[in-house]
Amino acid sequence: MQKKDDIVKIYDDMFNLIGAEKWSVVHARGLLHQVVHLWMYGDEPDGRWLYFIQRSKDLDVFPGLYDLPVSGHIDPEETFSHAVVTLTRERLGLKLLPEYLKHVGNIRQIVDSGNYHDNAFCQIYVKRLRLPIPEFEIQGAEMLFKTRYDEFCQWVEYPKGKLPIYTPTGEFIKDSVEADWWWPRKNEFIKVVKPYIDKQHETI
Template identity: 30%
Template sequence: MDEYIDILNDNDEVSGKTCLKSEAHKLGLFHASVHIWIIDYNNNVLIQKRAADKDVFPNLWDVSVAGHISAGENQLVSAIREIEEEIGLSVLKEHLYYIGTFKKKIVHKINLIDNELHHIYICRINFDFNSLKIQVEEVSEIKTMKLKKLIEEVSKEKNKFVPHGNDYYSFVFNELKKI
């Protein structure tokens, strides 16, 4: 789904310019997204498999929920909205813990460039897995894994997970262990 997003400046701040997400990706314009890692009180981490027809990294396992921050939208509001849209889970802002940002620029092809600032959250909440409803345009499957097992899988089975990079995964996994 195409939507208007804010373009960021070199200081990671909203520049005052907006454009369609497709245009930002075509031109490699710097913009923001949210990544939400959902973990329950038994250390089960929810992960999603990206839909088969996604432009980038189809059929790879990824963060619980991720999405672009709409133009004019607060990042916390965006995180809550994306969780509801992608997996049908309603959360409160009190469930979300902001852990930091991560910059990433990947040139997938000449007219598809991800140049993003990921605002990363952990959502600590117990949930009924069977009541979750995936957004099939974005997600093909969801499952939970014990945190320890997920860490092992990401390091051993790199071709099955979105290649966010060792620094990203180390940062997130260290924060999840602290919870």
């Protein structure tokens, strides 16, 4: 989990490195910084699935909402891929190798909510989970779940109905609604992640 005294690099609007600052200051002042996002999907006998988490209900910002399985800041001495590896091990208990991660693009994300100002340049990664689906050891989140890829693609464009979500082993949890989700990820999925995943051939 990100700590408020963690140090991250900050940039000007031309993406020139201008220094480093505490996490709490970065979000209080809306300083431009870089983060990594990891999307996970799996091709299973009954179709393609996307994996998400429910954020901890103890978080100060957007507690309990549904979000990416892994996202976070980059330590000053880390590369993007090693940040993904470290965060995935800490939060999901999965050991990934940087060479098997796919960097699919980036997107600027700006979120202003009360005293929280997120001004981030997001480095986006995708990981395909192969069968058998691994056993996860979740830390700092309420749960990990999955949803059918085709249903998510249709729903995310017009999220007025319900989207069923399931445990990693396929048991139905609930019909989620728009208010359950943290929506800064919507454009990222539509513009960057979906075009990449759609090009991947399904092989079990």
